[in-house]
Amino acid sequence: xxxxxxxxxxxxxxxPVMENFVLRAVRLGSxxxxxxxSYSTGRLTRAAILGAxxxxxxxxxxxxxxxxxxxxxxxGDLLRREIHEESELGQSAAAYIKSGDLVPDTLVVDLVVNNxxxxxxxLLDGFPRTIEQAKILDEHVSLNLVLNLEVxxxxxxxxxxxxxxxxxxxxxxxxxxxxxxxxxxxxxTGEALIQRPDDTREAIVDRLRNFRELTLPLIxxxxxxxxxxxxxxxxxxxxYPEMKTAxxxxxxxxx
Ligand code: ATP
Ligand code: MG
Numbered sequence: 127x128x129x130x131x132x133x134x135x136x137x138x139x140x141x142p143v144m145e146n147f148v149l150r151a152v153r154l155g156s157x158x159x160x161x162x163x164s165y166s167t168g169r170l171t172r173a174a175i176l177g178a179x180x181x182x183x184x185x186x187x188x189x190x191x192x193x194x195x196x197x198x199x200x201x202g203d204l205l206r207r208e209i210h211e212e213s214e215l216g217q218s219a220a221a222y223i224k225s226g227d228l229v230p231d232t233l234v235v236d237l238v239v240n241n242x243x244x245x246x247x248x249l250l251d252g253f254p255r256t257i258e259q260a261k262i263l264d265e266h267v268s269l270n271l272v273l274n275l276e277v278x279x280x281x282x283x284x285x286x287x288x289x290x291x292x293x294x295x296x297x298x299x300x301x302x303x304x305x306x307x308x309x310x311x312x313x314x315t316g317e318a319l320i321q322r323p324d325d326t327r328e329a330i331v332d333r334l335r336n337f338r339e340l341t342l343p344l345i346x347x348x349x350x351x352x353x354x355x356x357x358x359x360x361x362x363x364x365x366y367p368e369m370k371t372a373x374x375x376x377x378x379x380x381x
Contacts, residue, residue: 171196171377172267174250176344177275179333180282180289182362184298186275187251189366194373197246201238201253203296205229206322208237210293224323226332228340231258239266256340260347271376272348273369274356279334281360286330290319 173196175183184200191198205223208216215237219229238253244267254260263269288301292312299306299319307313324333348354355372359365 170245171247171249171271171373172244172269173248173271173273173373174254174269175273175275176341176348178277178279178282178337178341179330180286181275181277182365183251183275184296185362186273186366186369187249188296189362190249190369190373193370194377195247196249197243198249198251199238199242199253200251200296201234201255202251204237205234206291206293206296224329226324226329226336228255228336231256231262235259235262239263242267254344257343257347260344268351269348270353271373272344272354273373274345274348274354275365276356276358277360282334283327283330286325287327289325290321292317292319 171194175187175190177183184203187198187200190196205216205219209220209223210216215233219233222229234253234255238250239262242248242250250269254263285300288303290299290301290306290310291297292299292315294317295312295314297312297314298304306319308316310319311317312319323329345354345356355376357365357369357372
């Protein structure tokens, strides 16, 4: 495929490696995003990260949150916290989550949208997950950046089966690639790690099917709005520098 690498007028990147990251990320986005990247002057980020279960949304979000100070709003983490606290909402949601089904919109919307502080920059993770949810969100606030992750399914399955999480913080470990310092314990608090009940092979298959049927249409939905940037790869450590550079450029942060 022939790619053109025309220099943008006000791009501030002199470092060729950095420039390459930016151009790759920007090329993957839509025309409207490319235009905005050129003329942005720093604005409030209202972002979401999209991707299959286990595509690295949580890992990449926590790195973005550290670097950019966004508020991280993960619907899955919020739901798991409700379950952990045995709230009424948590009890209603638990069975859906365990089997790998989506939780009904009414419960999730209540938890995510109605608690969203829209005067601060935020990064939604796991929400919206259906066109219906995206439309409800649009009535409250419109997203101006959607980061889309494309990771092959075989990679995802092995990742999820080896995953362990610290429920209270949402911190994620991988038994092989990122094991905790002490087996079964969170590095920062020393509290017990769990294997999510939906990280079984059976539930994973259902989650991937739901993703394909219900969540994939969102890619087109946000691309049409001109706010989508896509990142492809298998390793968060490789994807992250590209994503960081793209977000820096997008929000016009000096490098
Ligand atoms: P990962 O966290 O590995 O990216 P995931 O995206 O499947 O995987 P979470 O986002 O943590 O996991 O969500 C876990 C479960 O919580 C989902 O399988 C679903 O049951 C429920 N859930 C989370 N967000 C939503 C949502 N926006 N709408 C409906 N159900 C949701
Ligand atoms: Mg998650």
